[in-house]
Amino acid sequence: xxxxxxxxxxxxxxxxVSPTYHQGTIGMLAATLAIVAxxxxxxxxxxVEENRSLRELFRDSAPxxxxxxxxxxxxxxxxxxxxxxxISALTANNSALRAALIELHCYVESVRSExxxxxxxxxxxxxxxxxxxxxxxxxxx
Amino acid sequence: xxxxxxxxxxxxxxxLPDARDVLVDQLEQISGGASRQTYxxxxxxxxxxxxxxxxxxxxxxxxxxxxxxxxxIEFSAYRAFFKTMVPVPEVLWLEEDSxxxxxxxxxxxxxxxxxxxxARILMExxxxxxxxxxxxxxxxxxxxxxxDPARLGLVGTMEWVEPDRCWQRELGYWENVLDSDELIPxxxxxxxxxxxxxxxxPPAQKISVVHGDFRTGxxxxxxxxxxxxxxxxxxxxxxxPLEDLGWSLNRVWCxxxxxxxxxxxxxxxxxxxxxxxxxxxxxxxxxxxxxxFASVKGQGIWVSSAHAWETGENKDPILVxxxxxxxxxxxxxxxxxxxxxx
Numbered sequence: 295x296x297x298x299x300x301x302x303x304x305x306x307x308x309x310x311v312s313p314t315y316h317q318g319t320i321g322m323l324a325a326t327l328a329i330v331a332x333x334x335x336x337x338x339x340x341x342v343e344e345n346r347s348l349r350e351l352f353r354d355s356a357p358x359x360x361x362x363x364x365x366x367x368x369x370x371x372x373x374x375x376x377x378x379x380x381i382s383a384l385t386a387n388n389s390a391l392r393a394a395l396i397e398l399h400c401y402v403e404s405v406r407s408e409x410x411x412x413x414x415x416x417x418x419x420x421x422x423x424x425x426x427x428x429x430x431x432x433x434x435x
Numbered sequence: 436x437x438x439x440x441x442x443x444x445x446x447x448x449x450x451l452p453d454a455r456d457v458l459v460d461q462l463e464q465i466s467g468g469a470s471r472q473t474y475x476x477x478x479x480x481x482x483x484x485x486x487x488x489x490x491x492x493x494x495x496x497x498x499x500x501x502x503x504x505x506x507x508i509e510f511s512a513y514r515a516f517f518k519t520m521v522p523v524p525e526v527l528w529l530e531e532d533s534x535x536x537x538x539x540x541x542x543x544x545x546x547x548x549x550x551x552x553x554a555r556i557l558m559e560x561x562x563x564x565x566x567x568x569x570x571x572x573x574x575x576x577x578x579x580x581x582x583d584p585a586r587l588g589l590v591g592t593m594e595w596v597e598p599d600r601c602w603q604r605e606l607g608y609w610e611n612v613l614d615s616d617e618l619i620p621x622x623x624x625x626x627x628x629x630x631x632x633x634x635x636x637p638p639a640q641k642i643s644v645v646h647g648d649f650r651t652g653x654x655x656x657x658x659x660x661x662x663x664x665x666x667x668x669x670x671x672x673x674x675x676p677l678e679d680l681g682w683s684l685n686r687v688w689c690x691x692x693x694x695x696x697x698x699x700x701x702x703x704x705x706x707x708x709x710x711x712x713x714x715x716x717x718x719x720x721x722x723x724x725x726x727x728f729a730s731v732k733g734q735g736i737w738v739s740s741a742h743a744w745e746t747g748e749n750k751d752p753i754l755v756x757x758x759x760x761x762x763x764x765x766x767x768x769x770x771x772x773x774x775x776x777x
Contacts, residue, residue: 313463313464314463314465314466315463315464315465315466318466319752322752322753322756323752325756325760326752326755326756326759329756329759329760385619388619389619389620392619392620392622393620395620395622396620396622396625399622399625399626400625400629403629417622418775421622421623421626421766421770421775422770422775422776422777424622424623424766425623425763425766425767425770428763428766429763429767430760430763432760433760433763433764434686434687434688434689434690434691434692434764435686435687435689435692435764435767435768
């Protein structure tokens with residue numbers, strides 16, 4: 295549906311509009327609609343998948359974390375879930391998990407141990423995966 | 436309430452006291468970067484019994500923009516480079532008093548009949564001239580690097596920085612932008628910032644004017660592949676000339692969806708042209724640092740544009756489109772530079 299709207303804007307509306315500036319604005323709205331079309335189907339899916347992945351990472355990492363406050367935070371977050379599937383709720387959960395991921399990343403970078411290197415490698419894998427989940431088909435990179 | 440045309444005519448009367456019958460017409464808003472409202476218009480007047488006419492550009496501050504910048508710096512950069520080998524439009528008047536047009540602005544001479552679109556540069560007849568455009572693009576960038584900021588009269592207008600402090604100032608600035616404007620946590624950029632702080636670049640070889648947003652999309656070119664004007668100097672500052680080179684190599688400017696930087700030539704070719712023109716070296720470790728920094732800076736811009744849109748400061752669709760379409764690519768660019776993208 296959104297793809298159709300975007301195509302309509304580009305093919306039928308833009309040529310009929312002047313001045314050029316407004317053509318550009320409609321072109322931007324069409325491009326945004328095309329992104330919405332792509333996100334519409336997958337938005338909840340990748341958030342749920344990522345939140346689950348982060349919780350697993352925290353669950354696996356927590357026993358090796360010597361910082362009590364951080365370990366408690368990781369344990370608490372690994373026990374949360376995504377009952378509310380609205381995008382706003384999933385995004386809020388995702389933000390809380392990603393904020394803790396930054397803390398965990400800082401922590402393992404500062405600690406010399408095999409566990410820390412293992413966790414760090416897992417974090418980098420997760421970060422790469424996070425960009426695959428969000429990647430748009432129109433992205434230049 | 437006076438129309439924008441009437442207000443512009445009144446302003447031109449103030450700036451040209453000998454002009455009579457000043458008329459402004461053919462006013463049209465155009466795309467001119469996301470940080471200022473840009474209009475094209477025709478000004479006509481009678482002076483000394485002769486009718487004069489010029490096509491001009493108005494750059495006016497919006498309420499909030501993609502990039503918060505000082506219009507005086509942008510105006511001064513245009514004026515300073517106008518008589519150098521760096522092609523720029525001629526600027527006429529800077530007005531910082533909001534009473535004339537509702538917000539500060541400046542007026543420049545229009546360069547007509549040219550393209551700036553990064554999408555169009557991929558099409559014929561422009562596509563046949565990519566090597567020629569690239570030679571000029573990175574040669575002009577090298578020429579900016581070669582110029583002495585003091586001789587240009589820009590020291591003072593632009594804040595001085597010592598060669599060994601360039602990286603800290605710029606990184607600190609964009610980290611602060613992320614701190615204040617991010618709507619969601621940015622674990623990849625935070626990791627990049629920690630790496631950049633732990634692995635500082637060598638001191639700048641010299642202090643140069645840094646354009647700040649020199650990329651395909653911010654210069655005017657014609658059908659023969661000649662570059663006529665470098666635009667959008669709103670982020671210009673003094674600093675390490677490698678900053679401009681690193682920014683121009685940013686993966687998010689690979690408009691052709693391949694490895695050609697700026698949609699034009701491979702990375703190594705761009706560096707070769709720049710080194711030859713500037714007389715400076717882009718040592719691998721140093722340019723790598725500035726390329727990764729460019730990812731942090733880019734993400735700072737996309738994050739702040741998303742913030743401006745989300746908070747209602749500015750509802751221009753370019754803010755949400757640029758943020759949505761570029762943030763993830765910028766993260767991937769940083770991952771690649773940190774050797775994490777297989």
